[in-house]
Amino acid sequence: MRKILLCPGPVMLSDAVQRAVMTTNIGHREVEFSDILRQSAQLLRPVVGADDSYEIAFVTGSGTAANECIIAGLASQGAILVISNGEFGERLAEVARTHSADVDHLRFEWQAEINLARLEVSLQAKAYRLVLMVHHETSTGMLNPVAKVAALARAHGALISVDAVSSIGGEQIEMRDWGIDILVGASGKALSAMPGVGILVVRSVVLATLESGDKASHYLDLEKHFRFMREFAQTPNTPAIHAFVALHASLLEITHQGLKAFRRDIGARARLTRRVLRRLNLDHARYAGHTSQVITCVYLPPMMSVARLAMRLKEQGIVIYNGKGPLKDKLFQLGHIGALRHEDTLFALEQLQRIITDSQGIEQHLPLGMEPLMGEVHDAA
Secondary structure, eight states: OOOEEOSSSSOOOOHHHHHHHHHOOOOTTSHHHHHHHHHHHHHHHHHHTOOTTEEEEEEESOHHHHHHHHHHHHGGGSOEEEEESSHHHHHHHHHHHHHOSOEEEEEOOTTOOOOHHHHHHHHHHSOOSEEEEESEETTTTEEOOHHHHHHHHHHTTOEEEEEOTTTBTTBOOOHHHHTOSEEEEESSSTTOSOSOEEEEEEEHHHHTTOOSSSOSOSTTOHHHHHHHHHHHSOOSSOOOHHHHHHHHHHHHHHHHHOHHHHHHHHHHHHHHHHHHHHHTTOOBOOOTTOBOSSEEEEEOOTTOOHHHHHHHHHTTTEEOEEOOGGGTTTEEEEEOOSSOOHHHHHHHHHHHHHHHHHHHTOOOSSOOSSHHHHHHHHHHO
């Protein structure tokens, strides 16, 4: 049975990425590993729209570790404003408060758009050094208006740091054109690699303000990570080598396919999923032009629990995630990232149809084999 991960991370790995992991055995202080770091950084530049005014470094850890590395490194420089409209924005606020007593939290309801007028009021009321926000709020499937927030932050003299953990690779990001100072990513989601590598992209002028003296963290020392990358093409501590190998292999695949084509495939799976959901009379979260193509958040049908649905799908080798916070048990997530085939998506949707039909005691008038949905493959490609 082919296992199908429809969660927003970890994701399924391609044959080429798995092969690279299985066949690469190197030490982290060897030139071969430094080459992997240098090449990965260069391959990432077009993915995030960063020119040579930015530097890229890596930390072994999750996206949260990478966010904490940024916050710990800059917290002493001034007040922090956190914008949130979901779980991962809330997490940024928690991390910020760990490292600074001067943190304000501009909180919006989950699934609510960021109100730019309210944001401007906050920026006018106080001088902030750093504004923190999430690009793709994974808990809701909403894309936030990074470019507009960045413009406001810049107009008021603040730096902006963007959590792009679940959007990097899967959604368009233009750091230079959007005015983003700092971006945080992770390997194990839309970049189709193993989890375990945090990605740090920071303007060189911001890095120049860091000092090698006072440290808020030993392991997550922002200045040291960039200094080691700049001077040695190394990480300060022993990295998760095979996670780095997987990231490098995946970036090579993305580059070979072409970034636009890679993202187009993710979008095709999203459109396919949403088209079939309409056939099944299932609604999903949508945000008037701000809906992510990385995942689809599906509202739970009546008379069904997410726990039972997840259990039934897992019997068929399919993994889904429940909603979070106030959305827990109200929706479930279907991911479109990683080494998924359109046939995987169709198979999962077909199993979803079976389970809903069984739970509602509805007699099916169409066969539940792959045939009724296979036409969708070509439409979505």
